[in-house]
Amino acid sequence: MAGRRRGPFIAGNWKMNLGLHEARDLARKVVDAEPELRECTTVLIPPFTALETVRGTVAGSAVALGAQNLYWEDAGAFTGEVSAPMLRDAGCAYVLVGHSERRQLFGETDGTVNRKAKAALKAGLVPIVCVGEVLAERDAGRTLERIDEQLARGLESVSGQDLERVVVAYEPVWAIGTGRTASPGQAQEVQAHIRDRIRKSYGNGTADCAIILYGGSVKPANSYPLFKENDIDGFLVGGASLSGLSFLGIAREALRAYGEEK
Numbered sequence: 001m002a003g004r005r006r007g008p009f010i011a012g013n014w015k016m017n018l019g020l021h022e023a024r025d026l027a028r029k030v031v032d033a034e035p036e037l038r039e040c041t042t043v044l045i046p047p048f049t050a051l052e053t054v055r056g057t058v059a060g061s062a063v064a065l066g067a068q069n070l071y072w073e074d075a076g077a078f079t080g081e082v083s084a085p086m087l088r089d090a091g092c093a094y095v096l097v098g099h100s101e102r103r104q105l106f107g108e109t110d111g112t113v114n115r116k117a118k119a120a121l122k123a124g125l126v127p128i129v130c131v132g133e134v135l136a137e138r139d140a141g142r143t144l145e146r147i148d149e150q151l152a153r154g155l156e157s158v159s160g161q162d163l164e165r166v167v168v169a170y171e172p173v174w175a176i177g178t179g180r181t182a183s184p185g186q187a188q189e190v191q192a193h194i195r196d197r198i199r200k201s202y203g204n205g206t207a208d209c210a211i212i213l214y215g216g217s218v219k220p221a222n223s224y225p226l227f228k229e230n231d232i233d234g235f236l237v238g239g240a241s242l243s244g245l246s247f248l249g250i251a252r253e254a255l256r257a258y259g260e261e262k
Ligand code: PEP
Pocket: 013, 171, 175, 176, 177, 178, 179, 215, 216, 217, 218, 236, 237, 238, 239, 240
């Protein structure tokens, strides 16, 4: 793994879970563990309703705040939507874009991913752009083709300078919330391909620094061998981010693998 000094980057997507008390308690557990997470970039991504509570809890720590979605217009008559400037105002540094649940359940397309990613960048947020194939695409041998489509359309006309602020998350849809994780080899194949695409479009410097996460049923027990792979810079964690024990366990395992690279 010579040459890699990226990561670990650990983001917890709480999805539509946790009331304010639970959100505060969980964020507090993560903040309390901060001294041992110093080398980690740690991001908590609560539902919109808990952003303010989590912001208050992580204030003054290195733990960052993210949102799960945004709309691409800055303001206006868009009932139910939240804009990038509003998320900045709420203390967010990151925002998820194109999570597979949004693609599958809420009609998100590569085109809307592109608009959202650009709106996030314009407002100074880091978009965590999610890509991943469904099982039928994997079974048909179309995984890399699908990833290429998602990257090409989702990041269309994003400049090289902006791309350096984008985090990409590879999340095979068949592994999300299913308990079925991609093997380290399966994940690495796609993650290396993503870095290669970035290299072809944006050059070596951008590709070598790009943060590419893996997501899909990550737990403490499988995070060490995944992080050992050269192109896995960290994790986007769903279910296991709802417990301090498992979320911090994943961070510790990634740090253990990272420490061994030195
Ligand atoms: C996710 O929601 O991004 C995710 C990876 O979920 P899980 O870890 O539960 O599979």
